[in-house]
Amino acid sequence: MTRDLEKLRLENILGAMSLALVDKMEKAFGTETGLGPSAVAAVIQIGSNPGLSIETLRRFIALTHSATVRLVDHLVEQGLVLRGEGIEGDRRSKALRLTDKGDDVFGRNLAARRGVIERAVGALDPEETRSLGQLVEKLLPALVDMGDDQNVVCRVCDEAACVRERCPISHMS
Amino acid sequence: MTRDLEKLRLENILGAMSLALVDKMEKAFGTETGLGPSAVAAVIQIGSNPGLSIETLRRFIALTHSATVRLVDHLVEQGLVLRGEGIEGDRRSKALRLTDKGDDVFGRNLAARRGVIERAVGALDPEETRSLGQLVEKLLPALVDMGDDQNVVCRVCDEAACVRERCPISHMS
DNA sequence: GCAATCCTATGCATGATGCATAGTTAGGCC
DNA sequence: GGCCTAACTATGCATCATGCATAGGATTGC
Numbered sequence: 204m205t206r207d208l209e210k211l212r213l214e215n216i217l218g219a220m221s222l223a224l225v226d227k228m229e230k231a232f233g234t235e236t237g238l239g240p241s242a243v244a245a246v247i248q249i250g251s252n253p254g255l256s257i258e259t260l261r262r263f264i265a266l267t268h269s270a271t272v273r274l275v276d277h278l279v280e281q282g283l284v285l286r287g288e289g290i291e292g293d294r295r296s297k298a299l300r301l302t303d304k305g306d307d308v309f310g311r312n313l314a315a316r317r318g319v320i321e322r323a324v325g326a327l328d329p330e331e332t333r334s335l336g337q338l339v340e341k342l343l344p345a346l347v348d349m350g351d352d353q354n355v356v357c358r359v360c361d362e363a364a365c366v367r368e369r370c371p372i373s374h375m376s
Numbered sequence: 377m378t379r380d381l382e383k384l385r386l387e388n389i390l391g392a393m394s395l396a397l398v399d400k401m402e403k404a405f406g407t408e409t410g411l412g413p414s415a416v417a418a419v420i421q422i423g424s425n426p427g428l429s430i431e432t433l434r435r436f437i438a439l440t441h442s443a444t445v446r447l448v449d450h451l452v453e454q455g456l457v458l459r460g461e462g463i464e465g466d467r468r469s470k471a472l473r474l475t476d477k478g479d480d481v482f483g484r485n486l487a488a489r490r491g492v493i494e495r496a497v498g499a500l501d502p503e504e505t506r507s508l509g510q511l512v513e514k515l516l517p518a519l520v521d522m523g524d525d526q527n528v529v530c531r532v533c534d535e536a537a538c539v540r541e542r543c544p545i546s547h548m549s
Numbered sequence: 550g551c552a553a554t555c556c557t558a559t560g561c562a563t564g565a566t567g568c569a570t571a572g573t574t575a576g577g578c579c
Numbered sequence: 580g581g582c583c584t585a586a587c588t589a590t591g592c593a594t595c596a597t598g599c600a601t602a603g604g605a606t607t608g609c
Contacts, residue, residue, distance in 0.1 A: 208537070209506075209509075210505065211490070211534070211537040212509075212537050212538065212539060212542070213497075213505065213506070213508070213509030213512070213513075214490065214493045214494060214497055214537070215493075215533055215534050215537040215538055216509065216512050216513055216516060216538075216543075216544065217397075217493055217496075217497065217508070217509070217512050218397065218401065218489060218493050218532070218533070219516065219529055219530060219533050219545075220394070220512050220515065220516045220519065221393070221394035221395075221397040221398050222394075222398055222401075222529065222531075222532065223516065223519045223520060223529045224390075224391065224394040224519060225394050225395055225398045226528070226529070227519060228391065228395075239564090239565080241565080241566090256587075256588090257587075257588065257589095258586080258587060258588085266565095266566075266567095267566070267567055267568080268587085268588080268589090269566080269567070269568080269569095269588095269589080269590080270565070270566050270567070272588065272589060272590085273565080273566080273589095273590095274565085274566095276589095296574095296586090296587060296588080297587090297588075316391060317384070317387065320387045320388075320390055320391050321387060322518060322519070323390075323515050323516075323518050323519045324386075324387055324390065324515065325518060326514055326515050326517070326518035327511065327514060327515060331511055331514070332383065332386065333382075333386070334507065334511065335386070335390070335508070335511045335515075336382075336385075336386030336389065336390070338500065338504055338507065338508045338511070339386070339389050339390050339393050340386075340389055341499055341500060341504070342393065342496050342497065342499050342500060342508075343389060343392065343393045343396065343496075344499070345495060345496050345498060345499035346393065346396045346397060346400060346495070346496045347396060355399070356392055356395060356396045356399070357392060358395075359391070359395065360388055360391070360392055361384070361388050364381070364384040364385050364387070364388040365385065365388055365389075366385060369385070370389075371389065372392075412595090412596080414596075414597090429556075429557090430556075430557065430558095431555080431556060431557085439596095439597075439598090440597070440598055440599080441556085441557080441558090442557095442558080442559080442597080442598070442599080442600095443596070443597050443598070445557070445558060445559085446558095446559095446596080446597080447596085447597095449558095469555090469556060469557080469605095470556090470557075
């Protein structure tokens with residue numbers, strides 16, 4: 204019984220920690236680049252997968268198509284994104300790419316995210332950090348459903364830090 | 377160097393895990409009770425601290441006063457919240473309380489949150505769970521700034537599962 | 550009893566987003 | 580070749596959440 208209560212307590216703290224971490228990341232995005240969560244996700248995805256289409260982007264960032272169009276419009280106005288020519292000659296689609304300015308924002312967002320997480324993990328010693336990593340790695344797949352949202356989870360990931368073969372989330376396609 | 381890369385990788389996964397967990401919680405709130413994140417936070421805070429004022433609530437859920445007024449209006453319309461009489465005879469303030477229906481929603485939201493977290497933690501054995509708990513407990517304070525947002529972090533916490541003396545976040549005043 | 554302070558409430562504006570719809574291109578089938 | 584369906588993009592319209600500015604009522608201290 205005490206055991207159960209203790210378990211509840213730890214689960215509760217895990218939830219609080221996650222929420223705090225996400226809050227801090229979003230706040231850091233805002234102060235660093237002035238972009239909201241969806242815009243940040245879009246920039247990071249376009250930066251990580253240059254040339255993708257709006258439709259593909261839409262799935263990564265979990266928005267409606269129309270919302271994604273508006274969002275991209277906005278990013279283009281801000282000079283962060285370019286709508287290139289059709290993908291593989293398909294003139295329906297537009298290949299999305301970052302401008303130099305967009306690339307800068309891309310990097311600053313990832314750095315801000317890294318900073319927030321490093322600051323938290325900084326409270327642990329190297330041994331504990333490694334231990335936490337192993338646990339999180341084991342726990343993450345249980346959180347992710349099959350289907351579209353596999354990618355959604357990675358919408359603000361630093362893909363340079365992500366070893367695909369070892370990512371707990373199977374990136375398919 | 378490999379060590380650094382590995383550290384980056386683990387930090388990245390921690391970020392992804394937190395985002396996934398928060399996503400799932402918000403989704404669960406939506407499907408369970410149809411409320412958005414702010415409304416859920418409001419219900420949970422009113423349920424956990426019955427009789428609080430709009431101004432106090434506002435700080436817990438990190439909204440403007442006006443936004444909080446509108447939110448409470450909405451919750452009252454839905455029959456979840458009551459605006460009671462002034463707090464301690466102060467007729468400026470209105471003591472906020474949950475109706476029976478609101479209390480039901482309160483419980484269902486907390487249960488939904490617990491379910492999401494349990495599902496994730498279910499991937500670990502008891503020993504690992506305990507270990508994760510200790511690490512998270514150590515790491516959480518490093519994430520929380522002094523000031524208002526100490527409470528904000530707890531906006532959807534299950535206070536029944538939270539042992540105040542052992543909460544890494546000092547709840548003051 | 551008056552001024553400063555605090556709490557609540559409301560008018561107005563904005564930004565993000567979804568739904569419904571339309572235009573354009575590609576590809577397969579006759 | 581011509582046509583139908585599917586896929587991708589874009590836009591009009593509506594809604595919701597939220598912030599800013601302002602106003603009104605209550606409390607407190609001098």
